[in-house]
Amino acid sequence: MRVHLFFPESGSLKGKRAELNRVKALLRERLHTSVAEVGHQDSWQRSTLAVAIAARSVALAEHTVDTVQRALDARLPQGVRIEYRLASWDDLESLG
Numbered sequence: 001m002r003v004h005l006f007f008p009e010s011g012s013l014k015g016k017r018a019e020l021n022r023v024k025a026l027l028r029e030r031l032h033t034s035v036a037e038v039g040h041q042d043s044w045q046r047s048t049l050a051v052a053i054a055a056r057s058v059a060l061a062e063h064t065v066d067t068v069q070r071a072l073d074a075r076l077p078q079g080v081r082i083e084y085r086l087a088s089w090d091d092l093e094s095l096g
Contacts, residue, residue, distance in 0.1 A: 006079030
């Protein structure tokens with residue numbers, strides 16, 4: 001998943017970092033995803049995260065994507081856009 005975040009209340013890089021750390025903790029600890037900031041590290045109000053999940057079925061993966069979307073929408077109602085792609089192990093092997 002690529003998660004684009006907007007922090008409209010943030011007036012400094014330090015303020016954004018504090019909120020971003022809470023968002024990343026939510027994704028890691030409560031939703032059991034892997035998270036890395038991959039864009040807009042120097043912007044006060046924006047961030048882009050890469051979020052990875054592993055699931056035993058497509059249905060479970062889609063459920064996790066929906067759960068992540070709902071959790072982020074609740075935390076940042078006007079500031080989340082998510083793009084995602086589901087890939088099977090076979091899909092990943094064909095890339096290499």
